[in-house]
Amino acid sequence: MNTLLSIPETKRLIESGAALAVAGSARALSALPRGNWIGGTSHYFIGSDGAVKSDDRVFVTDLGAFGPVQLAVYGPNRIEQLTTEAPEHGFSVVVIPAASESLRRFAQRPYTSDLFLKAVVGWVAGVDLAELRTAHAQVVDGRSGKFETDAVVAAHVKLPPEKMPAISIVNPFRAAAADIVQFEEPAFSATHAQVNGSRTALADFLVKKGYAHGRLPLIGDYSGAAVNVSIQAVECVSGRVDFYAPVFPGISYRLAEPVADYAKAFREALQGRETPHIALSCNCILNYLYGELEGKRLGNTLGPVTFGEIAYQLLNQTMVILEIV
Amino acid sequence: MSIPDSTHSCWQKLASNSVPGFTPKQLALQLLFTRLKNETMSVRDKAAAIHAFFVKYEKILTAEMNQLRDLHQL
Numbered sequence: 001m002n003t004l005l006s007i008p009e010t011k012r013l014i015e016s017g018a019a020l021a022v023a024g025s026a027r028a029l030s031a032l033p034r035g036n037w038i039g040g041t042s043h044y045f046i047g048s049d050g051a052v053k054s055d056d057r058v059f060v061t062d063l064g065a066f067g068p069v070q071l072a073v074y075g076p077n078r079i080e081q082l083t084t085e086a087p088e089h090g091f092s093v094v095v096i097p098a099a100s101e102s103l104r105r106f107a108q109r110p111y112t113s114d115l116f117l118k119a120v121v122g123w124v125a126g127v128d129l130a131e132l133r134t135a136h137a138q139v140v141d142g143r144s145g146k147f148e149t150d151a152v153v154a155a156h157v158k159l160p161p162e163k164m165p166a167i168s169i170v171n172p173f174r175a176a177a178a179d180i181v182q183f184e185e186p187a188f189s190a191t192h193a194q195v196n197g198s199r200t201a202l203a204d205f206l207v208k209k210g211y212a213h214g215r216l217p218l219i220g221d222y223s224g225a226a227v228n229v230s231i232q233a234v235e236c237v238s239g240r241v242d243f244y245a246p247v248f249p250g251i252s253y254r255l256a257e258p259v260a261d262y263a264k265a266f267r268e269a270l271q272g273r274e275t276p277h278i279a280l281s282c283n284c285i286l287n288y289l290y291g292e293l294e295g296k297r298l299g300n301t302l303g304p305v306t307f308g309e310i311a312y313q314l315l316n317q318t319m320v321i322l323e324i325v
Numbered sequence: 326m327s328i329p330d331s332t333h334s335c336w337q338k339l340a341s342n343s344v345p346g347f348t349p350k351q352l353a354l355q356l357l358f359t360r361l362k363n364e365t366m367s368v369r370d371k372a373a374a375i376h377a378f379f380v381k382y383e384k385i386l387t388a389e390m391n392q393l394r395d396l397h398q399l
Contacts, residue, residue, distance in 0.1 A: 111364050113374060116357040117381055164384045168352055223362075224348050225355035250363035312356055325385060 001062035002280055002302055004047040007031050010058050014142070019069035021093050021155055021280070022140075023304035024058030025128070026147070029140050032058075037142030038071055038153040040095035040125030044288055044305035046281075051293040051305065055128075059304045061280045063093060066324055067158040073141050074152040076101040079109065082154060086118040090158040091165040091322065093280065094122035097137035098307040100150040107246050107314035108186055116312055119165040121322045122154075123282040124308030129289070137307065163324050165279075167311045170301075170319040171226045172265040172287065175219040175254035179209070183247040190247060191239045203239045206231065211255055215290045217317045218243075218253040229253070230286055230316035244307075245314040262291025263298055266319060270299035277323040282306045284317045328383050328390075331376045335398040340371035346396055350388045354378060 005013070007028055013020060014035035022029065022039035029039050045052055045059045063069045067090060074082055079102060086092040096103045103124060109115065127135035139153040140146065159165065181202075182194040193202045206212050217228035232242040247253065259265055266283075281303040287293060288305045301321055309320040329335060338344045340361065349355045357378055361371045379386055 111360050113377070115360070116353045117378060119353070164382065166351070166385050223355040223358040224350075225352055225359075227356075248363070251359065312353055 001060060001065065002278070003060060004045055004054070004057050004302070005060045006057055010060055013060065013062070018062055019064035019071075019155065020142070021061040021063055021095070022058050022142070023123070025055040026138055028056060028058050032142065034145045035142050036064075036069065036071065038093070038095060038155050039140040039142060040097070040123065040153070041138045042126055042304040042306060043128045044285060046283055046298055046302050046305060048302060050295045050297045051288055053294065059302075061093070061303075063155050063157050066163070066279060067160060070156045071141065071143060072154045072156065073148070074102070074154065076105050076150055079105045079152060080112070082106075082152060083112065083114045083118050083120065085156060086114070086120065087156050087158045088118075089161065090156065091119040091121060092157065093155045094120060094152050094310055095125055095139045096122070096152045096310070097125045097139055097149050098127070099137065102150050102152050103308070103314070104188065106152060119167055119322075120310065120312055121167050121280070121320060122310040123304060123306035123320070124310070124314070126285055126307030129285070159324065166323045166325050168321050168323070169225070169311055169315065170266060170269045170321065171219070171228060172259050172262050172269070172291070173217060173219060173226070173228065173256035173317065175221070175226060176257050177254075179255060181218060181253040181255075182251070183249055183253075186246050186248045188246050189240055189242045191241070201239055202241045203234050203236055206234050206241060207236060209255060215286075216256040216258060218247070219256050220248070220251040220253045222251065227315060228256070228317045244316045259291070262287055263293055263296040266298040270301060277325055279322045279324050281319060281321040282309050283319045284309060286317045287319075328376075328379050331373060335393055336372035336376045337368055338398060339375050340368045344393070344396055344398055347392055351382065351385060353382070354386070354389065
């Protein structure tokens, strides 16, 4: 099960002992009973009828359908334990609050031998866009009902030997050919970057190129995978540029070309995917917002609309899909 | 096609980026390759990491295995 449900429907599932990942508003999540679930705040969803905003329905993924589930909570000082405790054969679903120290540390985890051997997928909890300046993203440990603004909630799922997790991404953007941007250190912000080999004031460059609005990401080339980093703010006075995910040295970034029709781009990329294999997916709030996705169908991938996507590492403006094959 | 032993030369070649034309398709492998490029580990340790990934995810790495065969690395 991977679908939008009413609160009474979700209550019944929890009371039946199901192990769930739940996305919903703080009010909706507060109405759920204690049980074997993790959750995070989200007000926007891709449902079977298209993208919607809802405060009284929640998006539910039944993780117990795939194998035994163990829940865990990691504070910002225990992030490295996540992959250590993740199952050898299976996957882990994680939910992390936006703008938290936990998210910052997760996104900048050092390399370890199990970083890509263990499948970690999930999303970043957000807030109602109407309350962007006042509300805090939260995650929930359903066992205690405790809400946290700075922790990672995780569901570690063991798979049977014949099953395998396959995490993929759908990026609606194409990288523009011109201008290669490279950074000197891993960071969520930068004032300078190497642009086509010359040290350049990054804010000036983005303004000159018409990218200061933040609608279009930088696209990093990860051995052929197009990994987006969204531009959060361009401070022309200080020259500081903030990102929603860290940039890394050794990666060549390019500016994204504008997308005419986000929904069409997703539908075309998803053609041929078999629904039964899709365990969960999520898509970015910036795609929902800038792609004007409300009410539009995106194919057979349903899930929360989130403030960041996780496919081993933190991504932006991307659809993430977990398939069990 | 079975995964070659960890001592096979293909792993060290992959670890040192000396297999022109090899383009990983699986996201995790793409991320791993990129991360390893920027790590100050020995080529031997990088090769071991790549081999471990292939062993664990053999089922979903058919395209990559076919590439290695077509590039005459196997």
